[in-house]
Amino acid sequence: MKVVRGLDLERYMGRWYEIACFPSTFQPKTGTNTRATYTLNPDGATVKVLNETWTDGRRGYIEGTAWRADPASDEAKLKVRFFVPPFLPVFPVTGDYWVLHVDADYQYALVGQPSLKYLWILCRQPHMDEAVYNELVERAKEEGYDVAKLRRTAHPDPPPESEQSPRDGGLWWIKSIFGK
Numbered sequence: 308m309k310v311v312r313g314l315d316l317e318r319y320m321g322r323w324y325e326i327a328c329f330p331s332t333f334q335p336k337t338g339t340n341t342r343a344t345y346t347l348n349p350d351g352a353t354v355k356v357l358n359e360t361w362t363d364g365r366r367g368y369i370e371g372t373a374w375r376a377d378p379a380s381d382e383a384k385l386k387v388r389f390f391v392p393p394f395l396p397v398f399p400v401t402g403d404y405w406v407l408h409v410d411a412d413y414q415y416a417l418v419g420q421p422s423l424k425y426l427w428i429l430c431r432q433p434h435m436d437e438a439v440y441n442e443l444v445e446r447a448k449e450e451g452y453d454v455a456k457l458r459r460t461a462h463p464d465p466p467p468e469s470e471q472s473p474r475d476g477g478l479w480w481i482k483s484i485f486g487k
Contacts, residue, residue, distance in 0.1 A: 308421060311408065311409055314383035314406055319409070327457045331425060340360065345373070352378065353373065383409075407450060415428070415431070416429045419450065428447075
């Protein structure tokens with residue numbers, strides 16, 4: 308699988324909106340305004356990850372840490388670790404986060420991993436030009452992804468910038484285990 312080489316981690320930091328993804332057990336099926344915020348830690352080698360989604364007006368989130376899978380490589384193959392459940396984070400879950408494509412201005416990205424079970428189309432804005440979206444879908448298809456499984460993420464009302472939204476207390480995580 309072809310991944311980005313020479314990813315500039317500092318430029319990659321910031322907020323990314325999920326435009327589309329493969330449905331997964333760790334994200335609520337009815338989540339909207341899903342986004343990720345990446346912050347480079349002071350060590351310059353690890354990244355704080357904040358994933359957020361809104362369901363029925365309530366904010367669900369989980370925090371984690373990402374790092375280069377091989378610090379000596381210039382490939383954009385990262386590992387990401389979250390502790391679950393989010394309301395009592397005791398069990399570490401680690402996965403692959405491979406940047407398959409990022410545009411020259413770091414405005415949109417295609418992220419996946421080697422098993423082809425997970426795929427995300429991300430953008431710096433909550434909405435993406437249809438031509439760009441189709442280009443990223445085609446790239447994913449070329450890498451072997453079954454793009455028919457892609458689900459668009461709704462961004463009807465951008466949520467507040469801060470954590471002022473009512474929290475769901477981790478219920479989204481429990482519901483997602485049962486396919487809700």
